[in-house]
Amino acid sequence: MNTAPDSQPAGITVLGATGSIGISTLDVVARHPERFRVVALTAHTDVDTLTAQCRQFQPRYAVMADASAAEQLQQRLRGSAPDVQVLAGSAALVEVAGLPGVDYVMAAIVGAAGLLPALEAARRGKHVLLANKEALVMSGALFMQAVRDHNAVLLPIDSEHNALLQCMPDAYTTGTVPPGVRSITLTASGGPFRETPVSKLARVTPEQACAHPNWDMGRKISVDSATMMNKGLEVIEASWLFDLSVEKIRVVVHPQSILHSMVEYTDGSVLAQLGNPDMRIPISHALGWPERIASGAAPLDIAAIGQLQFTEPDLERFPCLALASAAMRTGGTAPAILNAANEVAVQAFLDRQLAYTDIHRAIDHVLEHANVQEAGSLEAVIDADARARDLAIDYLGTLSNRVGT
Numbered sequence: 001m002n003t004a005p006d007s008q009p010a011g012i013t014v015l016g017a018t019g020s021i022g023i024s025t026l027d028v029v030a031r032h033p034e035r036f037r038v039v040a041l042t043a044h045t046d047v048d049t050l051t052a053q054c055r056q057f058q059p060r061y062a063v064m065a066d067a068s069a070a071e072q073l074q075q076r077l078r079g080s081a082p083d084v085q086v087l088a089g090s091a092a093l094v095e096v097a098g099l100p101g102v103d104y105v106m107a108a109i110v111g112a113a114g115l116l117p118a119l120e121a122a123r124r125g126k127h128v129l130l131a132n133k134e135a136l137v138m139s140g141a142l143f144m145q146a147v148r149d150h151n152a153v154l155l156p157i158d159s160e161h162n163a164l165l166q167c168m169p170d171a172y173t174t175g176t177v178p179p180g181v182r183s184i185t186l187t188a189s190g191g192p193f194r195e196t197p198v199s200k201l202a203r204v205t206p207e208q209a210c211a212h213p214n215w216d217m218g219r220k221i222s223v224d225s226a227t228m229m230n231k232g233l234e235v236i237e238a239s240w241l242f243d244l245s246v247e248k249i250r251v252v253v254h255p256q257s258i259l260h261s262m263v264e265y266t267d268g269s270v271l272a273q274l275g276n277p278d279m280r281i282p283i284s285h286a287l288g289w290p291e292r293i294a295s296g297a298a299p300l301d302i303a304a305i306g307q308l309q310f311t312e313p314d315l316e317r318f319p320c321l322a323l324a325s326a327a328m329r330t331g332g333t334a335p336a337i338l339n340a341a342n343e344v345a346v347q348a349f350l351d352r353q354l355a356y357t358d359i360h361r362a363i364d365h366v367l368e369h370a371n372v373q374e375a376g377s378l379e380a381v382i383d384a385d386a387r388a389r390d391l392a393i394d395y396l397g398t399l400s401n402r403v404g405t
């Protein structure tokens with residue numbers, strides 16, 4: 001791996017370059033031109049942002065998952081970045097995740113669409129910087145096996161999991177039980193509805209759900225943060241990354257989002273990582289690992305923050321948290337089913353086709369009616385995902401309530 005300052009810059013592919021994590025990643029990469037060379041950038045449909053990024057970083061490849069967006073990108077780049085090769089479609093996403101000249105892959109596509117390219121990066125033995133938690137939720141056993149089989153380095157970008165990694169013993173790598181660890185605690189902000197009366201939640205709008213108090217994120221993860229399904233997915237993610245059962249993973253609500261998670265050791269010591277809520281911090285940690293590099297984040301002024309609070313999550317307010325833990329306990333394809341149902345329900349809520357309080361009902365319905373199988377192959381996982389989406393769509397058809405209209 002070319003990370004020493006006097007060697008050639010390391011190649012990086014950024015999957016989901018135009019999203020919140022992708023933009024923060026390129027912000028950090030631009031601060032370290034001696035360390036990183038952008039080989040490929042990808043997006044779904046956002047031609048404007050990818051055009052600007054291609055002009056700035058001059059990658060070898062730019063991929064648009066959407067074919068007509070790829071044509072537009074090609075035209076826009078003709079004069080300003082003619083050497084960028086524009087590709088289209090999901091096979092091209094996988095291709096640029098596995099290119100020989102790529103050392104680092106930032107997996108920052110949202111949702112199940114990110115699974116195959118992230119898995120390809122693992123199978124090609126890359127440094128996999130994993131923001132796309134849905135990939136691990138869907139296929140944790142297969143993903144971790146691919147990391148082991150191909151000597152990939154899996155570095156979590158989720159602020160909580162990155163914090164946990166930072167609090168682990170020296171030279172610890174993900175996928176094994178950390179020595180001397182008794183439990184881990186994930187912190188959760190509680191999102192925009194932490195104090196909203198439960199009786200008012202049925203009427204909340206997508207705009208309110210996406211107005212997160214501390215983090216500026218994509219719309220899907222913002223809704224997940226509001227319902228706390230995000231924390232539920234993160235419990236599953238942590239279980240795979242650190243090889244711990246759900247019983248050893250605690251969640252506490254911490255509204256300031258300053259303490260990003262903590263590790264409790266058998267001697268009673270608890271180690272935590274703190275920092276401002278700025279995703280460039282975990283991104284820089286993973287890009288620089290095992291060294292430390294500048295992120296551009298403001299220094300933490302703990303005296304100005306003054307107080308850090310921690311409370312138990314209210315499971316009546318956040319039923320998705322319990323659904324996620326139950327799916328992980330069930331095992332097999334249950335987490336993939338949970339994830340797929342959640343993706344459909346969240347999109348329906350964002351499209352004003354579903355009330356906020358029906359998100360958890362839709363997921364519960366799908367989990368009850370889906371057929372859970374062993375998750376021993378990628379085909380089984382993808383099949384479970386597809387069937388769960390069908391069940392969720394059928395369920396939406398049975399509802400008449402709409403939101404925000």
Ligand code: NAD
Nearest residue numbers: 016017018019020021043044065109110113131132217218
């Ligand atoms: P976002 O919506 O801002 O960006 C998503 C990116 O994925 C965009 O570049 C989009 O073009 C691309 N994309 C979307 N659908 C696609 C498809 N079908 N095919 C190919 N590309 C597609 O999302 P985000 O907030 O950057 O989150 C990305 C991932 O990182 C998610 O899995 C999220 O859970 C995780 N994450 C985000 C944050 C955060 O602070 N934003 C924090 C922790 C984890």
Ligand code: MG
Nearest residue numbers: 158159160234
């Ligand atoms: Mg997180």
